[in-house]
Every structure is written in C-alpha cells, then in structure tokens.
Amino acid sequence: MKKTILIFSAMLITAFSFAQKKELRAVEKALKKGNTTEAKATLSSISSTIESADAKYKAQYYFLKGRTYQELAEKGMDTDASLKIAGDAYNKLFAFEKEQKDFEYTKEAKPMLQTMISKIVEKAIASQKEENYKKASELLYLSYTLQPENKNFLYFAASNSISEKDYDTALKYYVELKETGYTGEETQYYAINVADGKKESFAEKTLRDVSVRVKSHSNPTEEKTKSRLPEIVKNISWIYTNHIGDNEKALAAVEDAIAMNPNDASLLLTKGNIYYKMGDTAKFKEIMQEIIAKNPNDVDSYYNIGVISAENGDVEEARAAYKKVLELDPGYVNAAINLSKTYLDESSDVVDKMNELGNSSADNRKYDEYKAQQTALYRKSLAVLEGISESVPNDVSILKQLKGLYSFLGESEKVKKVKAKLAELGEQ
Known part of the structure; x- marks a missing residue:
C-alpha cells in the first residue's frame, strides 16, 4: 500500500510539471504574438501550483511573469500596479536563482528591470519639473520597491514629499533611511x-x-560626497517639532544620529536649534560652545552665541562673540550689523537718560556728558559698519545706516558719497 502511494505521488508531481511546462510555453507564445492579456491569464491559471514546481519551471515562471506585467505597464494597462508586480517577480527570480546558484534567467531579466526602473525615474523627473511632487514621490518610491538596495530612490521620494508638504509620508521615509544607516555618501x-x-x-x-x-x-x-544623514535628521526633527509637536522624538532622532557621527557639527547644530525652539537658550548656548570646542573656527556658532547673549542682556559677551566672528570672517554681514546695533541700543539708553534731565546747571553738565557718550557709541557703531562696507560695498541696509550716522555726526561729505552710492543702486 505504501509503495502504491509513493508511485501515485510521483505520478502527480510529473503531471503537475508537465502542465506547468505546457502552460509556460503557452505564455511564451502569447508574448511573442504580443498578446499580453492571454499571457497574464495563463500565468494566473498556474500561480497556485508554482511553489511546488521544479526549480527550472519556477525560475521561468518568475521571469515570464516579470516580462508579462512589464509589457502590460508599457501598454498603459494598470501601469503602476503592473510595474510593481513585474518588479516583484524579477526580484523573486533573482533571489531564487541566487539560492539555486543558476543565473539562466537573471542574466536576461536584470537589464529588463533596469530599463523599467529608468523609465519610471524619467517619469518622476518629469513630474517633479511640473511641480507634481506627489506623483514624483510615488514613482520614486515605486522605483525603491523594485530596487530596494538603491536607497537613493527613497531619499528623493522623501524630498518630493517634503515639497508636497506631505510630512507624514516624508517622515516615514526619512525614519526608514535613518534606521537603515543610509548616508548617501558616494x-x-x-x-x-x-x-x-x-x-x-x-x-x-x-x-x-x-x-x-x-x-x-x-x-x-x-x-x-557629503553625507545626507544630517539633512535627513534635520528634516525628521523639524517634522516632529513643527508638524507633530513632539520635541522629545525630535531630540531622540538627533541623539541617535550624533551617536553614529559624534564629530558632525551640523547634527549638533540641529540639536541646539531644537532646544532653542523649546526656549532653552542656556542649553542652546552650551551646544554652540561644544561645536566651537570641536571646531574653533566655526563662525556660525560664535554668531549664535552672540545672538543668545544679546537676547539674555549680556551685551559684552555678545560683542565679544560678534568680534570673534568678524576676526574669522571679515565679510560676515549679520555679525557686523548686530555688533553695530549693540552700540546703537546702548546709545538709546543714554538718550533716555538725557530726556529725563531738567534745566539746572548740574543737569546741563550731565547732558553734555551723556551727549559725549552718545557720540562715542555712534562712532563705535560707525567703525564696525565702515569695516564691513569694504567687504559688501553694495549692501543697501548698511549704506542707509551709514548715511544716518554720518548725518548725526555732521560728516556732510560722507553723507553725499553714501547718497550717491544709494542713487546708483536705485535707492534713496
């Protein structure tokens, strides 16, 4: 009895194999005639038995399925779904033949898959140029599913989702990139x-x-090439902070990235910005100092310390920070403007004191003292602006401030020159 059952089983497998061979041959004939719908129907009829098929038929099935659905997509028949099915079939083929150590169909299928992906990417680029960022993202993500080892597709899909303001999708893609250790370095x-x-x-x-x-x-x-990880983490933290409202998750994402890249100053800056948004300026300042410890020439961190110090009322520390920025980068306009402003702000306090004085002899003497202080502060502000104007001679905002200071200080010839320069730039 046992022997009979074994013989029956063997006959059953042979019958299956024969049927699969016959149907696969029918698929090939249908494809040669361009009848992809018939090829699809025939493949569907044997799909439930293919897992038990002989290795050679299984590989052929995946190959023909990939071809069939690729041709369906090219004919515009349920294009996106057909492309996905084709790609899945090709990838199953690659994995199966790699396991079998037989690459008969892989050799032919790989360039076919690559051609298919190239066409999808071309459509994505066209969609992006038309500012249809949603479609571009979908196509790039489809390319990624067809070629999962190429995470550049996922990165650009996320970028297009950001442009579309689809922050939930962008976050999902960015988190996957971060968790898989993607940097995009080449x-x-x-x-x-x-x-x-x-x-x-x-x-x-x-x-x-x-x-x-x-x-x-x-x-x-x-x-x-430069690592894309800092940008990815920055976007993750921005979405968590501004779209979802979860600063803790934003910080956790940055901390994970810093653990992987402890010397990346841009990641520390992102971390500092989160604390700044949370209102923790002390922690922000501490992180700026940490960046400077790693890179003593980081002008942006000195500038940020200047801004925070000024906000906290520590004028001397702010000035020291701004001066350091200009020492390292004499053309750093914002640092010069902010440094100049510290003197103008101080002079405003002096003017307030002048306005509180009466008409007594003592008050008149005090007034003269304050007037001298005001003039001295204006001259300090002027010196900073004159220095930066050499680096940016056409900066209108600086020229206008120079005009005001020269006018106050009675330097009429310099006022004329600045006015002429402004007129040349189409300003007053």
Whole structure:
C-alpha cells in the first residue's frame, strides 16, 4: 500500500510539471504574438501550483511573469500596479536563482528591470519639473520597491514629499533611511584631461583608471560626497517639532544620529536649534560652545552665541562673540550689523537718560556728558559698519545706516558719497 502511494505521488508531481511546462510555453507564445492579456491569464491559471514546481519551471515562471506585467505597464494597462508586480517577480527570480546558484534567467531579466526602473525615474523627473511632487514621490518610491538596495530612490521620494508638504509620508521615509544607516555618501572619480587640462569626472573607477593607463588623462583623484544623514535628521526633527509637536522624538532622532557621527557639527547644530525652539537658550548656548570646542573656527556658532547673549542682556559677551566672528570672517554681514546695533541700543539708553534731565546747571553738565557718550557709541557703531562696507560695498541696509550716522555726526561729505552710492543702486 505504501509503495502504491509513493508511485501515485510521483505520478502527480510529473503531471503537475508537465502542465506547468505546457502552460509556460503557452505564455511564451502569447508574448511573442504580443498578446499580453492571454499571457497574464495563463500565468494566473498556474500561480497556485508554482511553489511546488521544479526549480527550472519556477525560475521561468518568475521571469515570464516579470516580462508579462512589464509589457502590460508599457501598454498603459494598470501601469503602476503592473510595474510593481513585474518588479516583484524579477526580484523573486533573482533571489531564487541566487539560492539555486543558476543565473539562466537573471542574466536576461536584470537589464529588463533596469530599463523599467529608468523609465519610471524619467517619469518622476518629469513630474517633479511640473511641480507634481506627489506623483514624483510615488514613482520614486515605486522605483525603491523594485530596487530596494538603491536607497537613493527613497531619499528623493522623501524630498518630493517634503515639497508636497506631505510630512507624514516624508517622515516615514526619512525614519526608514535613518534606521537603515543610509548616508548617501558616494566616491566620485576624477582625472585631468591631458588635451585641455580640465578636471573630468568618471562614472566608475575602472573607466578612470583605463583613461589614465592610455595616457589620455592624468592625476587621478577620488572624492567622497557629503553625507545626507544630517539633512535627513534635520528634516525628521523639524517634522516632529513643527508638524507633530513632539520635541522629545525630535531630540531622540538627533541623539541617535550624533551617536553614529559624534564629530558632525551640523547634527549638533540641529540639536541646539531644537532646544532653542523649546526656549532653552542656556542649553542652546552650551551646544554652540561644544561645536566651537570641536571646531574653533566655526563662525556660525560664535554668531549664535552672540545672538543668545544679546537676547539674555549680556551685551559684552555678545560683542565679544560678534568680534570673534568678524576676526574669522571679515565679510560676515549679520555679525557686523548686530555688533553695530549693540552700540546703537546702548546709545538709546543714554538718550533716555538725557530726556529725563531738567534745566539746572548740574543737569546741563550731565547732558553734555551723556551727549559725549552718545557720540562715542555712534562712532563705535560707525567703525564696525565702515569695516564691513569694504567687504559688501553694495549692501543697501548698511549704506542707509551709514548715511544716518554720518548725518548725526555732521560728516556732510560722507553723507553725499553714501547718497550717491544709494542713487546708483536705485535707492534713496
């Protein structure tokens, strides 16, 4: 009895295999005739038995399914769903043949999948140019599902979701990127073209090296692109803080990224900005000082310390910070304007005291003292603005402040020059 059952089972498997072989051949014939609908129906009829099929038929089934649905998509028949099914079929084929160590169909299917993805990406780029960011994001995410190892697709899908203001979708994609350790860093290959002396980039190291060997190029170099992780974390924290209202999750995302990249000052800055939004200016200032400890020439952190110190009423520390910024970067306009403003603000306090005085001899003497203080502060403000105007001679806001100060100080010739410059720039 046992033997009979075994023979019956063997006959059953043979019958299945024969049926699958016959149906798969029918799919191939239908595809040759361009009858993709018939090919789809035939594939559907054997889908429930394919898991028990022989390895060679299983691989062929995945390949033909990929082809069929790719052609359906090209004919505009339920395009997005067809593309997804085609991609899933190709990826199952790749995984199966890799397991079998037999790549008969993979060799043909890989370029077909790549062609399909390229067309999807072209549509995504066109949608982005038309400012249809939702469609661009959907297409890029589809590309990612078809080629999961290429997380650049997911990154650009997230970027388009941000442009669409679809923050929930963007957050989902960004969190996945962060959790998988994506940085987007790539190595770019360069060499100097001997003919014209210009630096050229190469898509691959091999191509660059061949060009150097044949002596058409020289001086090969390599450069790593900037990590996208800080931008990703910054966007995650912004969405948590501004869209969801969860500063704790925003901070947690940044802390995770800092743990992976402890020397990345931009991540520390993002962390500091969260504390600033939370109203914790002391913590913000502490983080700016931490950044400076890692990079003593970080002008933005000195500037931020200046702003916070001024807000907290610590004028001398603010001035010291702004002066340090200008020492490191003489063209840092905002630092110069803010430093100049500290003297003007102080002079306003002096003017208030002047206005409180009476008409006695003592008050008149005090008035003269205050007047001298006001003039001295104006001169300090003027010196800062004159210094920065050399770096940005066409900055209208600075020119207008210079005009006001020169007028107050009675420097009429300089007033004329500034007015002429403003007129030249179409301003008054």
